Structure formats: C-alpha cells, structure tokens
Amino acid sequence: MDARENFLGVLDPRLGPLADNGGPTRTHAPLADSPAVDTGVDALSVGLDGMPLSNDQRGPGFPRRGGTAVDAGAMESGFSVDRSxxxxxxxxxxxxxxxxxxxxxxxxxxxxxxxxxxxxxxxxxxxxxxxxxx
Known part of the structure; x- marks a missing residue:
C-alpha cells in the first residue's frame, strides 16, 4: 500500500461485477479472497465530521465493519480473514x-x-x- 492506503500492483482485486448489492448505488462486492477484505484502516474510515462511519456506502443496515478491520473500498463484504x-x-x-x-x-x-x-x-x-x- 502507498501512503494514502491505496493498493499497488494488484492485477485482480477479486471484486464482483457492478451490481445492486443494496442501497441507493450499485457497488462492486469484494469476493471472499479479495485483497480488500479486512485490510482497510479503521482510523481512516471516518465521515466529514471526523466521526467513525457506522455504515458503508450503501447506507443504514450495512455496517461499515464486518470483520477484524474495515474492508478497503466503499462496500463491506462481511467476510473475515484470519490474520493471527x-x-x-x-x-x-x-x-x-x-x-x-x-x-x-x-x-x-x-x-x-x-x-x-x-x-x-x-x-x-x-x-x-x-x-x-x-
């Protein structure tokens, strides 16, 4: 990752197609083996007011964190990766x-x-x- 938490050198981000995954906008859902799963930075998952986001891009009913850390990207997959x-x-x-x-x-x-x-x-x-x- 670079200083802005962007993945570098990823040839296949392992995302599903742009689809209606709930909420007002279409999203690419991370697949279970996506490098985006649980690799986001919780401290950077904040709104314009600086408070932690409670939902992902899809809005209420879609928690921002579903695993050991937020997923990188706009949509939380709900998958979890054991990084122990x-x-x-x-x-x-x-x-x-x-x-x-x-x-x-x-x-x-x-x-x-x-x-x-x-x-x-x-x-x-x-x-x-x-x-x-x-």
Whole structure:
C-alpha cells in the first residue's frame, strides 16, 4: 500500500461485477479472497465530521465493519480473514498479483523470492528496502 492506503500492483482485486448489492448505488462486492477484505484502516474510515462511519456506502443496515478491520473500498463484504498466524512459506507462486501479504493464503513471486533468500545455504540476500512496494 502507498501512503494514502491505496493498493499497488494488484492485477485482480477479486471484486464482483457492478451490481445492486443494496442501497441507493450499485457497488462492486469484494469476493471472499479479495485483497480488500479486512485490510482497510479503521482510523481512516471516518465521515466529514471526523466521526467513525457506522455504515458503508450503501447506507443504514450495512455496517461499515464486518470483520477484524474495515474492508478497503466503499462496500463491506462481511467476510473475515484470519490474520493471527502467517501462511506457510512456499516457493510455489499462486498469484500474479505483486503483493507481499503473509496472511492472504497466496504466494506472489515477490514472496517466493523472499522465502528462497531465507533458506539455509541460500547465496542470495535481500533487504526489504531494496524491494519496491515492500
């Protein structure tokens, strides 16, 4: 994420089609495996008055927070992601998204390279400062 809490390098945000998901406007619902689920910043989920939002974009009846944190975006999915324990290290790349999230259940090329560098006997080294977007 950048300083404005925008996701960078996401090739597929895993959102449903623009649809009537309730409320006065159509929205893209985050899918269960969307990187938007539970990755919003509660402190930034405030109205113009600076008070925490109680509803998402759809209005009353649609709570702004449904999981361990608000979802990134205008609509709360209601899904929750367990971020209490990181996923197992894997050298098998399972997503084309350029993300580094040890709790998303997927392995990006960036993560696989990081895991490989940490293997015993590895001749490569890396610094998170050398990896753009880390």
């Amino acid at each position: 324990a990181p996923e197992a290290s894997s050298l098998v790349v399972t997503t084309l998204d350029d993300l580094s999230d040890r709790f998303d259940g997927q392995t990006s090329l960036r993560e696989a390279l990081s895991y490989a560098a940490d293997l015993p006997g590895s001749r490569s080294s890396h610094s998170s400062a050398a990896w753009p977007g880390s």
